[in-house]
Amino acid sequence: MTEPGAPGPLDGVRVVELGGIGPAPFAAMHLAELGAEVVRVDRPGESNRLALSGGLRRSRPSIAVDLKRPDGVGVVRRLLADADVLLEGYRPGVLERLGLAPGDLLAANPRLVVARMTGWGQDGPWAQRAGHDITYAAVSGTLHALGPRERPIAPVPALGDFAGGSLYLVTGVLAALVARGTTGRGQVVDAAMAEGSAHLLTMVHTMLGEGVWRDEREANLLDGGAPFYDVYACADGRFVAVGALEPQFWAELVERLGIGIEGEQYDTSTWPAQREAFTAAFAARTRDEWAALFEGTDACVAPVLSLAEAAHHPQAVARGSFVDDGSGHLVPRTPPRLSENPTRLPGPEPVPGADTTSWLVAHGFGEDEVAALVASGAVVQG
Numbered sequence: 001m002t003e004p005g006a007p008g009p010l011d012g013v014r015v016v017e018l019g020g021i022g023p024a025p026f027a028a029m030h031l032a033e034l035g036a037e038v039v040r041v042d043r044p045g046e047s048n049r050l051a052l053s054g055g056l057r058r059s060r061p062s063i064a065v066d067l068k069r070p071d072g073v074g075v076v077r078r079l080l081a082d083a084d085v086l087l088e089g090y091r092p093g094v095l096e097r098l099g100l101a102p103g104d105l106l107a108a109n110p111r112l113v114v115a116r117m118t119g120w121g122q123d124g125p126w127a128q129r130a131g132h133d134i135t136y137a138a139v140s141g142t143l144h145a146l147g148p149r150e151r152p153i154a155p156v157p158a159l160g161d162f163a164g165g166s167l168y169l170v171t172g173v174l175a176a177l178v179a180r181g182t183t184g185r186g187q188v189v190d191a192a193m194a195e196g197s198a199h200l201l202t203m204v205h206t207m208l209g210e211g212v213w214r215d216e217r218e219a220n221l222l223d224g225g226a227p228f229y230d231v232y233a234c235a236d237g238r239f240v241a242v243g244a245l246e247p248q249f250w251a252e253l254v255e256r257l258g259i260g261i262e263g264e265q266y267d268t269s270t271w272p273a274q275r276e277a278f279t280a281a282f283a284a285r286t287r288d289e290w291a292a293l294f295e296g297t298d299a300c301v302a303p304v305l306s307l308a309e310a311a312h313h314p315q316a317v318a319r320g321s322f323v324d325d326g327s328g329h330l331v332p333r334t335p336p337r338l339s340e341n342p343t344r345l346p347g348p349e350p351v352p353g354a355d356t357t358s359w360l361v362a363h364g365f366g367e368d369e370v371a372a373l374v375a376s377g378a379v380v381q382g
Helices: 023-033 070-080 102-108 133-140 158-183 193-199 202-209 247-257 268-282 287-294 314-319 356-362 367-376
Strands: 014-018 037-042 062-065 085-088 113-118 188-192 229-233 239-243 301-303 322-324 330-332
Touching: 014 023, 014 070, 023 037, 023 085, 023 113, 023 158, 062 070, 062 356, 070 102, 070 367, 085 158, 102 113, 113 158, 133 158, 133 193, 158 188, 158 193, 188 193, 229 268, 239 287, 247 268, 287 301, 356 367
Parallel strands: 014 037, 014 085, 037 062, 085 113, 113 188
Antiparallel strands: 229 239, 239 301, 322 330
């Protein structure tokens, strides 16, 4: 067991985050809850609803700095002089126009890791084009693979923004920090949401190239094309998910459903009959009745839980997978779990600039200096 108060796995890593929306803040939150010392640099008077909502500013202090002022840029450059990581999510070229070009920052602090999150990457014909999760997923080919046969679905922004974006940015930061341990030098991490989204489907792309995946929806083993890997409606209008791929799991599924299936599981000529039988069987009972019936089995059947229900599932409760974020909301706890270095529990979201004065004074700025910066408008106390 880990002792309470034990250092996190990234204890001692100092990160400066230039405030933005979506994937870059999620990456900063993840690093903070892995134990890094992260400070978020917000814009004074931040009013963007996406920047102020969603819980992604939690677990780290906020200082408000006006990067349109040379002395505000000077504050950030000073913070980066002994930082380990700069994390930003601007469009390509914005950091340079602010006077924070990566080459200059690395010249001043050769050990710095400059982590850059964009939709399309730092170069290429689409580099300056606006986008969001759904468009990155679209161009990556990933959106094409999601949804029913008739049309792709509009997914929640987990795919492009957070899985294809944030987590690849975090991976790049960690890889650069490990490499720095060997070379002594930092570097630039160029993470693109479109590339991350494509990489998530590596297995599918490979199967497509091998001729064992059809380039259409609901036509394959793992996209709802197979009746034993799909979602079924229950008597109460709720759903169960079925993933009985292996023959022994499929056999248990059929037995528990109390139905007869003629032919072999993987004989595609039997799939229409299998689907019809599964559909009728699941429609005869409620979701929770099926969940109880399949409890303790290896038939690979699970209830499709709502967001509110997920936090109260016995597995999540037993592991403490959801925790109070300090405002009465249950939110997912940061994974993964390490045996010696615990991740931090989620902390509250500060008002932008709430920590400006105290944080700067605690990190090498004199009180008179901070007072002068506040008077000039270069920094703002929230």
